[in-house]
Structure formats: structure tokens, C-alpha cells
Amino acid sequence: AQTVTQSQPEMSVQEAETVTLSCTYDTSESNYYLFWYKQPPSRQMILVIRQEAYKQQNATENRFSVNFQKAAKSFSLKISDSQLGDTAMYFCAFSPSNTNAGKSTFGDGTTLTVKP
């Protein structure tokens, strides 16, 4: 069974600064997908960024980037130039790519507050 651990229940950052959210996971799978999802207060969950485990290059999406360390089973999210709209709960998620492909595992989430 897979586990996903987000060790920071809450974080805060000043607007325009950079913040890094941590995520570690445990799996015996060799190929899988990792995701960061964002759930703003009372709004729908949306994908922030996606990483295929077989790709060594870290994924980036505008101000969002990841530091994927496969050997260490670590998948942190860096948000640069934080904006007020980044205030949300962030979930790290794991999905295997085998027959259990649909069985996603989510971390407990990190509540990020961006302060003006």
C-alpha cells in the first residue's frame, strides 16, 4: 500500500515571497505519477502540477515547480512570487501506473496562507 505524508499542516508566507511545501511518499512501485492539487476555501480542487516518476526533469508550471527526488521518495512544491490567490489547502497525491492506476492516495494536506 502506498502512503503519502505531508508533514506541514499549516504554513504561511508573505506575498511575493517563495514557499516550499513538503511531501514524502512510500511505495514499492517503480513507475507512478505524483500530483499537487490545490483546494481554495469553498472552491473546487484543481491540479497544480504533475510529475511522471520516470522523468528525471522536475516539472514546472509558471510560478510552481517541484523538486522530485525519486530515491528519497520526496516531492516538494515550490511556489515563487506568492500571490493572495495562492491561499488554499494543497494536497500531494500519488497514483500508480499499473493495474491499480486509479487508486490514488492523497496526503492530509497543507493549509497555505499568503499574507499581504
Next chain:
Amino acid sequence: KAGVTQTPRYLIKTRGQQVTLSCSPISGHRSVSWYQQTPGQGLQFLFEYFSETQRNKGNFPGRFSGRQFSNSRSEMNVSTLELGDSALYLCASSLLRAQETQYFGPGTRLLVL
């Protein structure tokens, strides 16, 4: 394209009743997954349907069931409701399997009294 829609958005039931929640995926998406979100347990995977077949199931009792129709719309059913079933139930669709990006609906908030 329209996003994932879930109906109803809010529901109040009493213990022992049953409930059916509906999810319409994004047009063309064939995979629908269901999750239960609670403050104490976080997001927990319920099941995934792909091409009308349940492909994966989480660790929930048999009171939780689901199905998917030929148009990819999905329903989940909870029978003999318990207080602990109070939660936000999220549906997510993806083009193929859930290792693809999942697009979430707004959720159905169920309160069991």
C-alpha cells in the same frame, strides 16, 4: 467544455437512510473516481470506474457502492447511513485512467443526523 458536475450539492439525511449521489464527468472522459473528504481522515479513495467497470476500490464497507453508465456518468450509493458518513464526497474525472490529471467536481456535502 463544461466541468465535472455533481448533484445534489447538499444533502441532509438521518441515520439508517440511504443516499444516491450523481457525478457527470467532463465530456469525453471515461474514468470517474470518488473520494470521501473529512476533517479527520482527509481525502480517502472510494472507487474508480472506467468504461462502466469498477477498476479499483478503497477500504470502505460494502454499504458504499457505485456504478457507471455508458455515457460515463456515475452514481454512488450509501446504504444504512451512519453519523460517520457525514462528509464532502468528491467526484473526479480523467480522460483515461486516474494517473492522468483528475478534474474534480464541487462535491456533495452530506450531513447525517
